Amino acid sequence: MVRRGGPGCLSKSDAAYGSDRTAASESTTSKAPPDEGRSAFGPGGNESPETLDEGGRREDRRPEAEDRSELCSRAEGPLARSAEPEIPRYPRVQRLGAFEVPPDTVYGAETGSFPSVEQEAHPIRHPNPYVRTLPLRRMDFSEPSEATQIRKALDDFIEREVEPLEREHPEFLGEDYQRHIVDDDHYQVPEYRDVVETIRRKSVEAGFYGMDMPEEVGGGGVDLLTTAIVTEHLADRPPGFHSAIMGGAGGPTPILLACTEDQREEYLDPLMDGEITTCFALTEPDHGSDPHYMDATAEKDGDEWVINGEKYWITNGPYADFAMTFARTSGEKGDYGGITCFLVDSEQYEVEKVHRTMGLTPGGQAQLRFDDVRVGEDEVLGEVDDGFGTAMSWIGGGRIKIAANAVGTAQHLLDMAVEYARDRETFGKPIGHRQGVSFQIADLATEIEQVRWLYRYAAWKIQNDERARKEESMAKLRGAELANHAADVAMQVYGGAGFMKDTPIEREYRSARVLRIFEGTDEIQRRTIARELI
Numbered sequence: 023m024v025r026r027g028g029p030g031c032l033s034k035s036d037a038a039y040g041s042d043r044t045a046a047s048e049s050t051t052s053k054a055p056p057d058e059g060r061s062a063f064g065p066g067g068n069e070s071p072e073t074l075d076e077g078g079r080r081e082d083r084r085p086e087a088e089d090r091s092e093l094c095s096r097a098e099g100p101l102a103r104s105a106e107p108e109i110p111r112y113p114r115v116q117r118l119g120a121f122e123v124p125p126d127t128v129y130g131a132e133t134g135s136f137p138s139v140e141q142e143a144h145p146i147r148h149p150n151p152y153v154r155t156l157p158l159r160r161m162d163f164s165e166p167s168e169a170t171q172i173r174k175a176l177d178d179f180i181e182r183e184v185e186p187l188e189r190e191h192p193e194f195l196g197e198d199y200q201r202h203i204v205d206d207d208h209y210q211v212p213e214y215r216d217v218v219e220t221i222r223r224k225s226v227e228a229g230f231y232g233m234d235m236p237e238e239v240g241g242g243g244v245d246l247l248t249t250a251i252v253t254e255h256l257a258d259r260p261p262g263f264h265s266a267i268m269g270g271a272g273g274p275t276p277i278l279l280a281c282t283e284d285q286r287e288e289y290l291d292p293l294m295d296g297e298i299t300t301c302f303a304l305t306e307p308d309h310g311s312d313p314h315y316m317d318a319t320a321e322k323d324g325d326e327w328v329i330n331g332e333k334y335w336i337t338n339g340p341y342a343d344f345a346m347t348f349a350r351t352s353g354e355k356g357d358y359g360g361i362t363c364f365l366v367d368s369e370q371y372e373v374e375k376v377h378r379t380m381g382l383t384p385g386g387q388a389q390l391r392f393d394d395v396r397v398g399e400d401e402v403l404g405e406v407d408d409g410f411g412t413a414m415s416w417i418g419g420g421r422i423k424i425a426a427n428a429v430g431t432a433q434h435l436l437d438m439a440v441e442y443a444r445d446r447e448t449f450g451k452p453i454g455h456r457q458g459v460s461f462q463i464a465d466l467a468t469e470i471e472q473v474r475w476l477y478r479y480a481a482w483k484i485q486n487d488e489r490a491r492k493e494e495s496m497a498k499l500r501g502a503e504l505a506n507h508a509a510d511v512a513m514q515v516y517g518g519a520g521f522m523k524d525t526p527i528e529r530e531y532r533s534a535r536v537l538r539i540f541e542g543t544d545e546i547q548r549r550t551i552a553r554e555l556i
């Protein structure tokens with residue numbers, strides 16, 4: 023394999039496509055069941071394998087429609103369902119007074135328990151009329167302590183290892199970053215690739231790279247909720263080099279947990295060690311939201327597969343050492359089955375063109391061409407004809423990470439707007455004293471909390487082995503809208519200053535837009551939500 027080196031490009035949404043804002047790897051740590059939409063890097067907008075049966079009920083016809091519990095039991099590391107559920111499940115209807123609660127809980131603060139029946143009859147305080155209907159399965163709104171520790175460790179790492187590089191290379195972050203990062207053919211220049219690789223190496227050493235991968239393959243075994251919280255934290259800072267910390271789109275992805283032992287040695291291990299990078303090649307010129315209608319084919323010839331096709335907008339495509347490449351091996355266009363994922367070394371395909379994008383770190387996406395590319399049977403990832411299922415199984419976590427990334431971005435923009443509103447004076451008063459400004463800020467802060475708890479709830483559900491497709495899509499949908507709205511509000515509060523390239527706001531404004539497109543467009547998220555409801 024020719025090693026091109028360089029991790030996922032530093033483009034906007036690292037959770038999915040390699041970002042200059044966040045550092046989360048693109049793939050989810052949760053083995054959610056296959057879903058409509060694409061995996062962590064794919065288009066995320068394809069038809070769901072589910073259809074309605076004659077009685078109008080949803081029938082699951084996914085090729086890989088295994089029992090969810092089986093999916094979980096197959097998972098390892100952080101994906102594995104623990105024998106003991108972490109969060110105790112209480113019977114839905116139970117008399118109050120039966121539960122021990124921490125002393126600082128509002129109800130029964132004095133006694134350490136919920137009020138007894140007598141207390142309810144003769145309440146010392148005004149009883150909350152909804153107490154009886156509170157869900158009795160406890161929900162914990164505190165941040166997992168591991169997330170707090172990782173956030174702190176990441177801050178230290180960024181201060182020690184990343185910020186010096188940012189100071190050394192202001193040209194890659196300043197007003198003219200686009201001009202400096204790429205050459206005339208729109209490839210990222212070697213000096214920029216060096217920075218990215220330096221951070222990646224250091225991140226591997228520090229243990230952040232691939233931290234959401236299972237420990238069994240050398241990852242950190244960090245769970246989805248914690249990863250998402252860390253993703254949010256990393257996005258809550260101005261554009262910088264920190265996206266390389268976790269690899270982005272070119273880094274470790276749970277899809278590769280389907281590797282055989284040999285494949286693991288050749289692809290996954292060096293990927294985890296930061297020696298090589300990858301890309302996820304699903305979208306085609308004519309098929310984004312509906313990748314299962316793909317035109318790419320792979321035909322069997324003796325012991326080999328012959329792949330033909332074209333893949334579009336592939337993040338880290340220009341630099342990947344191998345591509346997870348999807349092609350139809352049987353069935354008809356539109357079938358979910360009959361698609362196979364191949365691990366194709368980069369010297370076997372052609373990078374036809376590096377795309378030019380809006381707002382993202384330039385030089386990150388490419389068009390790949392596969393002309394009679396021959397690969398052995400041992401280059402099939404997972405099962406023949408089941409590639410789509412393998413890829414889609416990680417979709418939920420990808421969406422949650424996008425939402426988390428959006429929340430972090432929005433928080434950063436909100437903080438900037440608040441600070442500016444305090445300082446900037448018009449008509450003799452800070453603009454923050456004007457309702458026209460302060461209400462925009464108040465609304466944005468409210469939306470941030472909404473999406474924050476939505477993505478955390480979705481992650482929590484997944485980790486509790488509950489179906490969360492609706493919530494994942496809701497979080498992704500609202501998260502993408504939130505980041506765009508936050509950039510708009512920040513720009514409005516800053517006025518002309520926000521429109522200039524002196525602040526990161528105009529860049530955020532441009533780069534937020536893609537969140538509504540990749541990993542499943544807004545419309546595809548709504549479609550998923552509606553299908554879950556109807």
Ligand SMILES: Cc1cc2nc3c(=O)[nH]c(=O)nc-3n(C[C@H](O)[C@H](O)[C@H](O)COP(=O)(O)OP(=O)(O)OC[C@H]3O[C@@H](n4cnc5c(N)ncnc54)[C@H](O)[C@@H]3O)c2cc1C
Nearest residue numbers: 063064065066302304305310311335336337540541543545
């Ligand atoms: C920056 C970037 C990076 C990307 N990286 C990767 C990558 O690494 N790997 C990869 O495989 N792909 C990647 N993609 C592709 C991405 O996943 C697709 O762009 C996305 O899924 C949408 O597909 P499309 O652009 O072809 O839009 P289309 O599918 O052509 O849709 C066009 C419009 O029609 C709407 N629409 C489509 N179908 C429906 C429907 N049934 N109901 C209602 N509305 C509908 C869509 O919402 C959209 O508004 C990337 C894209 C971008 C922009």
